[in-house]
Amino acid sequence: MRCVIARFPFELTKSGVLDSMKGVKPEEAIGESVIIGRRTYPAKQVGQLLTGQDRRDFSVGEVVRAMTKLGFTCRHLPQAVEPARGLDAFQHASAQLGTSAAA
Numbered sequence: 001m002r003c004v005i006a007r008f009p010f011e012l013t014k015s016g017v018l019d020s021m022k023g024v025k026p027e028e029a030i031g032e033s034v035i036i037g038r039r040t041y042p043a044k045q046v047g048q049l050l051t052g053q054d055r056r057d058f059s060v061g062e063v064v065r066a067m068t069k070l071g072f073t074c075r076h077l078p079q080a081v082e083p084a085r086g087l088d089a090f091q092h093a094s095a096q097l098g099t100s101a102a103a
Helices: 013-022 043-051 059-068 087-098
Strands: 001-006 008-011 033-036 039-042 071-077
Touching: 001 043, 008 043, 013 033, 013 043, 013 071, 033 043, 033 059, 039 043, 043 059, 059 071
Parallel strands: none
Antiparallel strands: 001 008, 033 039, 033 071
16 A cells, blocks of 8 residues: 655555564553554554654654554544542542542
C-alpha cells in the first residue's frame, strides 16, 4: 500500500511492517499506539522505524492512518478526567475509584 508520511511516499505492506518490528523492544506507550503482533508500540516509534525519519518530521495521525489501512489495531489517547472543583487530591482519587472519601 502506498502511503505518504511527512510528505514522502512509502510502499508499506502488513508483512513488511511485521518483519521490520520483529525483535524491536517497544517503548512505553503513553499516547496513541499500534498493536503489532502481541506487542503495543507507540505510534511515533513505529513511524520512525518504518520511515527512517526523525519523530518530529511526521504526525501521529499519519502513522495511525497508515497502520489502520494495513489492518493493525490502533489505540488512541484516553480522555483525561478533570478533577471536580472543590475536591482535594484525596477526595478526587476516591471519586475516580468510585468510593467516597471519609470526612
